[in-house]
Amino acid sequence: MSTTLPRHEDAPVKARAVREEQLPALRPVSARGPVAVALGALLGAVLLGISMGPADLSFSAALRVLLSHVPLLHFHSGVSRIDSDILWQIRLPRVVLGGLVGAMLAGGGAAFQGVFRNPLADPYLLGVAAGAGLGATAVIVAGPRLTQLLPLAAFAGAVGAVTLTYVVGATVGRQGATVSIVLAGVAVAALLTAIQTFLQQQHAQDLQSVYAWILGSLTVSSWSDVVLILPYVAVSAAVLLAHRRLLDVLRVGEDEADSLGVRSSRVRITIVAAATLGTAAAVAVSGLIGFVGIIVPHTVRLTTNASYRVVVPVSMIGGAAFLILADVAARTVLAPSEIPIGVVTAFVGAPFFLFVLRSRRVGRST
């Protein structure tokens, strides 16, 4: 075998020093198409959500009631007072709450997957679920007098757990290293779950209420729940959306993001804080609804281009639509009794996710 050392004059690729023609600029990354599709799905889900239920109300009646509440429009629905109240006071708040919770879980999931560069990261990764579970359990076992405090306790538990995770992660590992934070999250979640289980076993009579909360439900939702979480949801969504370009930069890892002039640990903590605030508010009113934070962002990623500029907004809208539909299934499949919504999201979501994965045959995606 003979090999000759190549001389560099022979190399075929050279930078063209002079360009006669103007090369085309790159096409901008646009989320418009996917956002429009997701909005369409959301609109359909909302209409289905408010027209499905024990009282027989048509699609058009639902639409007319909605229009009659639009300020300045002075539209008269022609729907009876009772039906109108069922729609406006019972179904709509439940649909809106489901939408907000779904948007937060899916948006938070997308953000966590971006920040930790791990396709299996979900919004519960750093202890949100365990912390909320402990807070809720503590209130439930303390007796019915404190029921009013349940959302607050769950919220505080969730935020406290993530804060603890960050503090522990920063002290044991290299400052800001994602691996030590994720590991700290595992440890904190295990500890809090242990305490929660202990409390639960000590108060066996409350087992069913605790269990029902953990499985998640939108049964008792009202406009006051919507108002309660709206500020957190708004702040969280705004921060996550504002960071969608930086989430793309984080995809090349901490070192390279830093060398591109981004303070990646600071960006990361901002995004984690925003996602935590949103998911904590969501679980405070809905309990622990699983799977949404993984299924929705991945479906978006597999069906659109994988840029976070698309994934973040479309996951939020798609997550809202998905959870509204899951709730419709939860309350209609075994009507008049309800299935826990967490069971529906897992039961419907898991096979659907596998179907999407299979049909696209895409291996890794972060």
Added chain:
Amino acid sequence: MIAFESVTVRYDMVTALSDLTEDIGSGEWVGLIGPNGAGKTTLLRAVARLLPHEGEIRVDGVAVSSLSPKRLARLVAYVPQQPELPPDMTVGQYVLLGRTPHIAYFGFETGEDRSVCGELLGSLDLATMAERRLSTLSGGELQRLVLARALAQQAPVLLLDEPTSALDLGRRVEALELVDALRRERGLTVLSALHDLTLAGQFADRLILLGEGRAVSTGKPDEVLTEESLGRHFGASVRVMRSDVGDLIVIPQRVR
């Protein structure tokens, strides 16, 4: 363009680079050579401020420790040995990442950023691939793409850590040829760790031989690439010869 003044880098208790003083002129290509663990990557990462250092590193007369990350990224573009290449990112998205230091925190790239990147893809023969996912590119194409992203930063200094280690023989020469053409065209200063001593000798203006964190030999390739010095610092028997056109050829030799 890059000045090192008594630069020392420590990881906990280990000194990875000690007391380096060196000046790299504007437009120069300086190759870092030396055995594994000699401090080549450490040196590059210190310039990119991915590692804290003692002493002073100045780029274009300014101490890197005094610059904001964004300003530093407009002066220095760093390409690690194994860049992170998200498989489902498109070529266009990836090159645009190089514009990050020119975009405000909450901002988005402008038409100008996109035309800078479009032009770079064109000049690196990647123009038709803008919509392709990274997982579909060959090793040589990925290497050019990574260079394109670094060039999109429009920084006068290019730091390359073993830019050819993942490439076959032909693509290696091609990649270095490209770096050479680009630095002439754009007046870049290049500091690169190079594994292949023969290619290091043929492409770099000057070499710094690092051994155990110290610069043990500095100078033109024929001053640094000597059988005695390489043999001592690499712990191997090495022959240095000249090709028929006068290029240096370094060959490791089995000891018999």
